[in-house]
Amino acid sequence: MNVEFSADQELLRRSIREFAETEIRPHVREWDEAQYFPPDLRPKLAALGLMGIQFPEEYGGAGMSAVDYCISIEELARVDPSICLSVAAHNGLGAAHIFAFGTEEQRQTYVIPLARGEKLAAWGLTEASAGSDAAAIRTTAVRDGDGWVINGTKQFITHGQTGDLIVAMAVTTRGKGSRGISAFIVEGGTPGFRAGKKEDKLGMRASETSEVIFENCRVPGSQLLGAEGQGFVNAMQVLDAGRIGIAALAVGLAQGAYDAARDYAFTRRQFGQPIGAFQSIRAKLVENAGRIEAARLLTFRAAAMRDQGRRTTLEAAMAKLYSSESAVRAAEDGVQIFGGYGFVKDYPAEKYFRDVKLTTIGEGTSEIQRLVIARQLLAN
Numbered sequence: 001m002n003v004e005f006s007a008d009q010e011l012l013r014r015s016i017r018e019f020a021e022t023e024i025r026p027h028v029r030e031w032d033e034a035q036y037f038p039p040d041l042r043p044k045l046a047a048l049g050l051m052g053i054q055f056p057e058e059y060g061g062a063g064m065s066a067v068d069y070c071i072s073i074e075e076l077a078r079v080d081p082s083i084c085l086s087v088a089a090h091n092g093l094g095a096a097h098i099f100a101f102g103t104e105e106q107r108q109t110y111v112i113p114l115a116r117g118e119k120l121a122a123w124g125l126t127e128a129s130a131g132s133d134a135a136a137i138r139t140t141a142v143r144d145g146d147g148w149v150i151n152g153t154k155q156f157i158t159h160g161q162t163g164d165l166i167v168a169m170a171v172t173t174r175g176k177g178s179r180g181i182s183a184f185i186v187e188g189g190t191p192g193f194r195a196g197k198k199e200d201k202l203g204m205r206a207s208e209t210s211e212v213i214f215e216n217c218r219v220p221g222s223q224l225l226g227a228e229g230q231g232f233v234n235a236m237q238v239l240d241a242g243r244i245g246i247a248a249l250a251v252g253l254a255q256g257a258y259d260a261a262r263d264y265a266f267t268r269r270q271f272g273q274p275i276g277a278f279q280s281i282r283a284k285l286v287e288n289a290g291r292i293e294a295a296r297l298l299t300f301r302a303a304a305m306r307d308q309g310r311r312t313t314l315e316a317a318m319a320k321l322y323s324s325e326s327a328v329r330a331a332e333d334g335v336q337i338f339g340g341y342g343f344v345k346d347y348p349a350e351k352y353f354r355d356v357k358l359t360t361i362g363e364g365t366s367e368i369q370r371l372v373i374a375r376q377l378l379a380n
């Protein structure tokens, strides 16, 4: 078993880190407070291949592996988890769903501009009454001649307002449960499709999250994505991969929180010595360093398995659960190590503490990851 990154992967890590430190770090607080994802950042991300990380070059992507994807996500999250969340949702949900299940025509039409960063993707499964129980969605798509008419409201959609298109799941056959759900690509500007309320969030504030509304929204038959009735099954497959990305995001966030706390511990002095000399502060740093490394190993194992074409339902859920819960502890200990300065916005600890909670909620809560793991481990 090889546990080393290749020279190319180390180079990738260094280049993304340098980009994040120079192009993102100086603006983290401003974008957080303004709840703003700067439009001019997108072409810069695209120039590094970060808007189409895993898509083949002939589809405008960077042709990187799942391991490379996790390296990129980790390094972005280390500096700004909310910018990273947008990158992960674009790559790992909307664009990934179209690439994995779209026709060649849909890939040509949509994946290429998405991967080049010319367009931004949203992905809509969640509704007000269907979060963890995602198969309970009520949005419907009814056949109408050679097209479909979509009605319903999606909740908590990343890029609901700023996205150029959405992959939306809707019920096409009532009474068939998850087998009666299909996916559709809906372009911005389609009559009957609009964004609703933008959420004012605790954290991940530079990543826009909004309601999305379909009112008699007619789309041509060509907008059906994947086979009719397979939308939910395909969405779960997309999430299997997406969760590895959220695990990598949590690892990066935890690393960022840890790095800030470690640096602070050796500059802040109390009782005539750096607080990093006190055993209880050292213990926090040591325990977090171990948990972050364990989370990283789980995450990169899941990514490496994906690169081998293996199924990762269990490994992705384990990686997401452990990484996100570990990241919460790293962010909380980060605030504690900063003391009162951890509670104010002039220092980075409080933002990691606010951002981190999303990692235990988005793309399936910790409780749902435990259900997924139990189903895989305890099925008889």
Ligand SMILES: Cc1cc2nc3c(=O)[nH]c(=O)nc-3n(C[C@H](O)[C@H](O)[C@H](O)COP(=O)(O)OP(=O)(O)OC[C@H]3O[C@@H](n4cnc5c(N)ncnc54)[C@H](O)[C@@H]3O)c2cc1C
Residues within 6 Å of the ligand: 089, 093, 122, 123, 124, 125, 126, 128, 130, 131, 132, 133, 155, 156, 157, 158, 159, 201, 204, 209, 358, 361, 362, 363, 364, 365, 366, 367, 368, 371
């Ligand atoms: C910032 C942000 C961005 C998001 N982006 C997207 C997006 O782009 N696209 C999208 O489709 N969705 C998105 N979501 C939605 C997200 O996936 C859901 O919030 C999440 O799946 C949880 O659903 P819920 O909020 O309705 O909580 P609920 O399902 O109501 O859960 C509430 C609580 O009950 C627990 N619970 C529920 N069922 C069980 C059970 N069976 N056993 C034990 N405990 C249970 C949950 O774990 C949780 O603690 C986003 C959410 C946020 C906050």
